[in-house]
Amino acid sequence: MHALNKNRPLRRIMLASAATVSGMVMLLALKPHTAPTVITDSAAAAPSAGATASPGATGGSSGSGGSGKSGSATGTKTVTGDTVQTRWGPVQVRVTIKSGKITDVTALQYPQDNPRDQQINSYALPELRREALAAQSASIDTVSGATYTSEGYQQSLQSALDSAGL
Structure with a gap:
């Protein structure tokens, strides 16, 4: 049958x-055969002048929650914002200011524990940097799909700008 x-x-x-x-x-x-590659912003790949920590380092030069400053005779200040704890991990940025204008924003710490975090932040961090440079403030839009990172980025950026007196 x-x-x-x-x-x-x-x-x-x-x-x-x-x-x-x-x-x-x-x-x-x-499962995919290889891990996805993470594309980083070229400015985020090279630390700014006077910077000691590389992007994605798990410890910032200022410790947890503090802000560090460095400057030179040319009127350039580099200020590290507070470390902001988000749901997916800490976020911390460093801002370079020249003649009262934001010239560079570098993410020192951001969630990168798994491939999904890396994928999200590979497109979110360059977008947040572009918006901060265009707005010249921490009043930037949240990147869709990276809400927690965006909010942590904004808070750390605002703390750095406050420390710099902007």
Whole structure:
């Protein structure tokens, strides 16, 4: 007797359901062969003048919650904002100010513990940097899909600007 006998429709339904469920489980169990690559902003890849910490470092030069300043005779100040704890991890930025204008914003700490964090921040951080440079303040829009990072970035940026007297 054949397994898909037309006299037994319930058996056909059960076999089709089991095959569908098995196929879905196998499809969902597939893993990518390589980890996704993270694209970083070229300005974020190179630390600003006088900076000692590289982007993504887990410890900022000012410690947790403090802000550090450095300056030179040319009127350039580099100020590190407070470390802001977000749901997905700490966010901290460093701002370079020349003649009262923001010339650079570098993310020192940001969530990067897993590939999804890296993927989100690879597009969110350059966008946040562009907006901060364009607005010349911490009043920037939140990046869709990176709400917690955006809010932490804004708070750390505001603390750095407050420390710089802007």
